[in-house]
Amino acid sequence: NAGVMQNPRHLVRRRGQEARLRCSPMKGHSHVYWYRQLPEEGLKFMVYLQKENIIDESGMPKERFSAEFPKEGPSILRIQQVVRGDSAAYFCASSPRSAGPQETQYFGPGTRLLVL
């Protein structure tokens, strides 16, 4: 049973380019969370999605960031016109069918984004 998969593991972009981060949840999981980890900091919640729905995007920056979780395929976190401050590790987590605080979130290995 494969775990949460993220790709790419490392991504280098120049300022102004777009970054697309992909997350495939564990089999049978329909809830996806994205977190960002800035250097020397803990993880900060960005967005929570279910299939075809954004449930909570209270942690997403208001501009340039968007997320989706289509009916088919992985969840995508998209960052347009990247800036150096976007350099961070981006983690995806998934949880099973019903979600809830008692459901464990399983984390992927992360995508480390470096903006030059």
Added chain:
Amino acid sequence: AQSVTQPDIHITVSEGASLELRCNYSYGATPYLFWYVQSPGQGLQLLLKYFSGDTLVQGIKGFEAEFKRSQSSFNLRKPSVHWSDAAEYFCAVGRMDSSYKLIFGSGTRLLVRP
């Protein structure tokens, strides 16, 4: 607002020594508490979690944590540390709202002396 505080940024212990990592939380209701471990360049692995019941929780790799409501604490312990335990440890609280997102502390980096 909910918050999680891990007061120790770095901790160094000798291999075989005991370990306690501190975690304090601020939350208005009964918290759902987690400890995760992150090895360098890796994702997070769940060590243990507390929802209710016995306040002493056993986890993987020989770790345990104790929930103390009166102190708003959820400290992680291990009686004998192994070199492979060197990693970063994160305490988190789960919110009881529509998203159940996790609020993380800033982490404690554990170094193990041979």
